[in-house]
Amino acid sequence: MSTRISTKIDLEIVTPEELLFSGTVDKVTVPGQNGALGILPGHAPMLSELGIGTLSFQIDDRESLFYCSYGFVEVLGSRVSVLAEVAARPDQIDTKQAEMDRKNAYAQLKSTRPGTDYKAASELLHQAQARLETVSH
Secondary structure: OOOOOOOOEEEEEEOOOOEEEEEEEOEEEEEEOOEEEEEOOOOOOEEEEEOEEEEEEEEOOEEEEEEEEEEEEEEEOOEEEEEEEEEEOHHHOOHHHHHHHHHHHHHHHHOOOOOOOHHHHHHHHHHHHHHHHHHHO
16 A cells, blocks of 8 residues: 655644634745744644744745734644634734834833833734734735
């Protein structure tokens, strides 16, 4: 009996509120905690935490993008499940809010006031920049 490696990947992108995407794709790239994870057909089984950034997938020659942050990605056989705390298509991203968040985060990071939460400000900045990069990609 021969084992055939699939040439496609079944991808699902899910948040607590909704199923954002379900379909067959050629490849997937997700933001991991320590950098981007590229997933092609035949990828080894894997479970990893999602980071903050742009998730992309390709169908034929067309690339689609989603902003996502936090959650998990699971690869089993030819199936990839992305369970994201937050995910959005570029047309769902409020760029004005992302710009405002980025400016507020920069201001907080420059602050010398006692009690400033630099870790929260850094995270806000990272999220805002990732949303803006997803839209401008």
